[in-house]
Amino acid sequence: MIERTPVLDFVTHALLIVSLVALLIPFWIIFVAASHDFHTVNQVPMPLMPGGHFFENMATAWERGNFDRVMLNSIIVAGGVTIGKIVIAALSAFSIVYFRYRLRMVMFWLIFITLMLPLEVRIVPTYAVAADALRPFKAIFELFGISVGLPEWNLLNSYSGLILPLIATATGTFLYRQFFLTVPDELTEAAKMDGSGPVRFFLEVLMPLSKTNMAALATIMFVWSWNQYLWPLLVVTDQQNFATATMQLQKIVPGPVFGEPPIWNVAMAANLIVLTPPVLVTIFLQRWFVRGLISTEK
């Protein structure tokens, strides 16, 4: 749709600029707060121009938050969750779209329903399973009166405990399903005629074709898992070794000691540190991300 309507153009642009400013103000305030010393930041009103203590505050925050270790943890966990989600989503969508089996639609709806059940809703049972991954099987065996000495498999305080319970993804499955549905049947048939089996077709045709989809999913899922707070807080008691970056923020803003103002400048610096990786990932993948979501690759 190409129209020449100067008034409308002006209004749209004004609206866009206003929204952009509204969106950026909090980030500016974070940055400004992170660049002043303790006293300036606690003045009322807080100055709106940056001060000269930015690098000092960043160094303090990095130190106090143990970010050397914690950033690595977060990258491992967010990376693991992202890869896990992509693999699981692609495989389950492949099964739902390309295979005819009994209960196929039931499976699809079961996955679809979990869209409405985020982790927070099922956190207690999930914790119970994480505490002993084989417990559901034990329960099933007990139901039939069989006693099998299954070992206890504890996922608490481990990367697998941080990653595995988060990788099931209805959103990803759905996104992949929608993409697979747009792949022409003739392509599948051509692959069949060429002698390709399902696994080869999946790996050599579907996966390369869904690259933009994968980038879109990776962006969303990386940011999402980076921002996870509740679950890491639950499964990690060994905070020295397994804490994630988001968990550290809470430690930097000290508890309400009476009469003590919080150390906002360091807290905001820590904030900046924590939000950098997801921003970088988004900037890096956004070109594919947009293409993946509107999926108009010819």
Next chain:
Amino acid sequence: MAEITLRDVRKSYAKNEVVHGVNLDVASGELIVILGPSGCGKSTLLRMVAGLESITSGDVAIAGRVVNRLEPRERGCAMVFQNYALYPHMSVAKNIGYSLKIAGLPKAERIERVNKVAATLGLTDFLERKPAQLSGGQRQRVAMGRAMIREPKVFLYDEPLSNLDATLRVAMRVEIRKLHQRLGATTLFVTHDQVEAMTLADRIVVMNKGGIEQIGTPSEVYGRPETTYVANFIGSPGLNLLKGAGHPDEGVIKLPDGQQLAYDRNQWPEIGHGPVIAGFRAEAVKFGSGPLSARFDFAEELGIAKLLHGSFGGQAMIVHVATRADLQSGQPFLFSVDPGDIQLFDADSGRRLEEVRAPAASAKQAMPLQITA
């Protein structure tokens, strides 16, 4: 020996039968064109041979082996699709060579064969391009290369030319014919375009509503249509078909308005009294004078000739005229048709009536025909 044999092949979707008991024998090296209007079940039939569609009942045999339960890759067929179905993320070379890669051929041999096929199809300069960077005709060639490289026993084409523009279509048609002559592979070619069918086929299978109407060489299908459906479908325009009443004693078909079409009584000795359908080609009409009269409606310009659309005995008729004929709409004109050019069909079933063929034409005919005095 028959390379492909179909025995009472049927296909149903849910309870809806779309292919009704098809029987067909395709000789080794033959090029068969399956011709019919859109939705008549051509693709379904082809896909059952390919193994892309299950066979509801009946048998499909390739080289004497029933293949009903075999996977597509085990049947030794290669297929060219209407929309080419090239892998968008692979280069032309990879598209063509993919089946060899799957078959596990060593890379050096693959490259050699890809190059050979590309050279035959004039694709050598495009080997590194992606399908999106090719024109329609080039994509079509890649699709054919992908089929050719496997050196299959059987080639299957599903309307491969219908996405090309008219000029390219003619060129590709010639190429497919040449390719067939060189490779000699048994070929099933599906199309809804009768010109394509006429120019390509060794034999044409005319389909309608999931069944076969007629199987024959292009000249048989054109010259001796077995049913009014085929008569009307083949040729442009199709056969003029006029309902009338048979008068075997006088050797004429009387039209509702009383005009009389004389037919060859020796050729059609067994016509009964009563309703019958008479057919003749637009080209068989001798325009300008004669015992018959029709009303002119409008003309279609063909350049070298004209098609006059008119009404004869209250029924639509088309006449092919080479002369300059300036007629006003509604004006009558005179014409005649040789009795030998009249073909007769049953008014109810639409089937061709039993005839005695002229000696030259019946030489190949094995079935004896009775002649009653």
